[in-house]
Amino acid sequence: MEALLSKLSEQQELTAEEIVWFLKNLTPELKQQLYGRASEVRKQYYDVSVYSRGLIEFSSYCRQDCLYCGLRRSNLNAERYRLTEEEILECAVEGYKLGYRSIVLQSGEDAFYTEKVMTSIVRKLKLFFPDTAITLSVGERSEAFYQALYNAGADRYLLRHETASRTLYESLHPGMSFDNRMECLRILREIGYQVGAGFMVGLPGQTHRHLAEDLLFLKEFHPEMIGIGPFIPHSATPLNGAAGGTVEDTLVMIAMARLMVPDALMPATTAMGTLDPSGREKAIQAGANVVMPILSPLQIRSKYALYEQKICMGDEPEHCRSCLEMRIAVSGYRMEFSRGITTDLTYNYKTVSEYFHY
Ligand code: SAH
Numbered sequence: 001m002e003a004l005l006s007k008l009s010e011q012q013e014l015t016a017e018e019i020v021w022f023l024k025n026l027t028p029e030l031k032q033q034l035y036g037r038a039s040e041v042r043k044q045y046y047d048v049s050v051y052s053r054g055l056i057e058f059s060s061y062c063r064q065d066c067l068y069c070g071l072r073r074s075n076l077n078a079e080r081y082r083l084t085e086e087e088i089l090e091c092a093v094e095g096y097k098l099g100y101r102s103i104v105l106q107s108g109e110d111a112f113y114t115e116k117v118m119t120s121i122v123r124k125l126k127l128f129f130p131d132t133a134i135t136l137s138v139g140e141r142s143e144a145f146y147q148a149l150y151n152a153g154a155d156r157y158l159l160r161h162e163t164a165s166r167t168l169y170e171s172l173h174p175g176m177s178f179d180n181r182m183e184c185l186r187i188l189r190e191i192g193y194q195v196g197a198g199f200m201v202g203l204p205g206q207t208h209r210h211l212a213e214d215l216l217f218l219k220e221f222h223p224e225m226i227g228i229g230p231f232i233p234h235s236a237t238p239l240n241g242a243a244g245g246t247v248e249d250t251l252v253m254i255a256m257a258r259l260m261v262p263d264a265l266m267p268a269t270t271a272m273g274t275l276d277p278s279g280r281e282k283a284i285q286a287g288a289n290v291v292m293p294i295l296s297p298l299q300i301r302s303k304y305a306l307y308e309q310k311i312c313m314g315d316e317p318e319h320c321r322s323c324l325e326m327r328i329a330v331s332g333y334r335m336e337f338s339r340g341i342t343t344d345l346t347y348n349y350k351t352v353s354e355y356f357h358y
Contacts, residue, residue, distance in 0.1 A: 004018055035287070058082070061112065063111060154193070164214045225290075273312075
């Protein structure tokens with residue numbers, strides 16, 4: 001086992017068989033060693049920096065029906081909302097004032113936000129905040145859509161592959177195609193986006209072999225960003241009775257992904273913080289180096305329910321910022337506000353309506 005851990009940290013790779021064997025025979029002591037190695041590698045690449053990305057969850061409508069997700073279209077109990085362009089820009093202004101220079105726009109797959117609507121939002125964000133990285137996470141769209149948004153100024157795109165096993169993927173995504181998801185990732189990369197992939201841990205039917213496939217896919221695809229989080233069952237979905245993922249199993253995956261793709265940006269996910277009050281700190285100790293504070297308006301936050309009991313539902317963005325900054329500092333790391341720009345909270349930006357006459 002020690003030999004496998006050495007191979008993993010020195011050569012940054014293992015075969016599928018070795019990963020399965022490693023996962024099967026992990027002891028608590030070896031896990032600690034694994035986290036320690038992952039943390040060292042992260043430090044080599046990123047020192048003590050933990051990057052922040054302000055998350056705006058702008059629509060809870062979704063045309064897809066993923067079995068695990070609370071936003072699936074068959075969940076008739078889900079409360080749906082859409083933010084207007086102005087509301088989205090106001091969230092971004094708030095994020096900018098708080099110092100974030102990286103903003104993520106995420107939603108269900110909502111056709112209301114056409115290429116025209118989205119390009120207008122992205123163009124204005126770039127005009128307002130030319131020094132801010134704009135990340136989109138709006139699911140599977142056409143190549144033309146991806147290209148138009150890239151041309152409008154979007155820099156990055158998050159599209160988790162969810163699971164690299166075709167059969168597991170197809171069992172969880174009725175009406176969706178594994179090939180199309182993979183094709184989207186490749187198109188995004190080709191267009192020039194910095195791409196984020198990733199998967200959930202603890203999906204029903206997921207085996208060590210499936211997890212090995214996820215790690216090997218990440219190694220081969222080498223995304224700039226890797227999101228790994230535990231699956232948390234939602235009561236209004238068909239996976240209601242499932243066991244879900246654990247913090248421990250997710251930490252192992254984060255650490256192994258860090259060792260196999262050492263330069264990736266990897267978030268300590270909200271799902272980790274939901275399962276365990278110190279889940280995000282543990283993720284950072286195991287190799288994660290990004291946090292994603294939520295910037296969405298308080299009134300709609302609880303409606304973006306991929307799963308239930310999500311943390312930070314009542315926290316003002318400013319509170320989220322100071323809470324995360326403190327958690328990160330206490331763990332011995334430093335929260336970065338991206339692109340190396342120092343934060344100046346005293347700036348008084350105009351409101352969006354002053355600029356664009358809404
Ligand atoms: N529609 C976009 C954004 C999806 S939400 C897209 O398709 O990319 C972001 C991520 O949340 C998903 O990729 C999925 O990995 C995760 N997620 C969804 N439901 C979840 C659940 N019940 N528990 C944990 N993570 C979940």
